[in-house]
Amino acid sequence: MCTAATYKTKDFYFGRTLDYEFSYGDEIxxxxxxxxxNLRHMGTLSKHYALIGMAHVAGDYPLYYDAINEKGLGMAGLNFVGNAVYNEVEEGRENVAQFEFIPWILGKCxxxxxxxxxxxxxxLVKTPFSEQLPCAQLHWIIADKEGAIVVESMADGFHVWDDPAGVLTNNPPFDQQMFMLNNYMHLSPKQPENYFSDQLGLKAYSRGMGALGLPGDLSSASRFARVAYVREHSFSGESEAESVSQFFHILGSVDxxxxxxEVEPGKYEITLYSSCCNGDKGIxxxxxxENHQISAVDMHxxxxxGAALVRYPVLQGEKIYMQN
Structure with a gap:
């Protein structure tokens, strides 16, 4: 399971968590x-915008989980198991394989x-990358500083949804996730007032009670509501350090x-990584x-x-700063 979000201060930020039980060997x-x-059905894409993101590189081909291009457009694919349906190749259409979708959009837009x-x-077609890497069942968030959309290819058609919440998780489909936010319209960062009864002397006994009812479990529907709430009420300074720090705190609400x-006996889903891209600066x-220290790669x-991929290994191992 995964969670993606957008955030804006002076600059535009876009990122996600990737939650799974193992890593494929990902690299920035x-x-x-x-x-x-070399596209499967569309010839070649040889001139395009530069991209930076997290990818599994297979045979010198970057299979991106999430990325942002040099113009500040970001895109991430999140698990959509049981709902994602891709098509057969259709003559006269731009037939893009599922694994080509992120570079196709970010390379051209x-x-x-x-x-x-x-x-x-x-x-969007179901041609797999290889026998060893079949089509992942995904849906996608695409975002820039002006807004976000969600793309879902399903049995009932190809959907492009406006995403005013600026977040995406997994199942159910996006329109149902947005509808279920109605269940939480009463939540507030302010302390609650007593509407229960004017005959009873009810009062708040703790800070934070305005958010009573915000779900805390790990399901995708609950994570959607939680990160939407946290993002909506997040506040930080506009410096790069303050903005990046706050973005990781937003994602931290769904770690x-x-x-x-537990996904099977002895195997557990964890947040393998969390990312934050500055779309304006390309960082x-x-x-x-295993490493909570924030690391960074600047595409510029x-x-x-150039014509060759530039790859950086993910830095692992906890970094602890000793003060004495």
Whole structure:
């Protein structure tokens, strides 16, 4: 399971948690403008915007989980098991394989508005990357500083939803997630007032009681409500350090700890990594389950006119600062 969110101060920030029981060997990967994507049904994509994000690189091909391009457009794929349905190749359409979707959008679009227009021509197809890496069942959030959309390919059609909450988790479908936020409209960061009875001397006995009823379990529907609430009420200064720190605190509200979500005997889902991209500066920040120190890679420190992938290993191992 995973959670993605947007945040805006002076700059635009986009990121996600990736929650799973094991890692495929992920790397922070920069795809420069002249790297050639050999597409399965659409020829080649050889001139495109540069990207930075987290990817599993298979045979020199970046399979991105999440990324942001040099123009500040971000995109992330999240598990959508049981609901995602992809199509057969259709003549006359832009047939994009599911695993090509992130580079196709981020390579060609500078804004959510441009992505919407491109999405109107896409046929998202079920061609797998390989026998060893079949199609993942995903849906996607696409966002820039002006707003966000969610893309879902399902049995009943291809949906592009406006995402005013600026968040995405997993099942159920996005429109149902948004509807269920109605259950929490009474929540507030302020202390509650007594509407129960004017005959009873009821009063708040603790700070934070305005958020009583905010779900705390690990289900995707509960994580959607929780991170939407936390994001909506988050406040920070506009400096880079304050903004990045606050973004990781937003994602921290839905961290998964080892032992709390058993997927099979002895195996547990954990938050493998959390990411925060500054879309204006092209910096990819991240933490991992084993390393809470924020690490960063700046795409603009690399040759973005190159043709070869630039790959950085994920830094593991807890970094503890001793003060004495």
């Amino acid at each position: 990967t920069i795809t420069p403008r002249n790297y050639v994507f 500078a804004t959510v508005k441009e992505a919407r227009e491109l999405l109107s021509r896409i046929n 998964q700890q080892r032992g709390c979500c 990819y920040y991240y933490t991992t389950y 420190h690399e040759d973005l006119d």
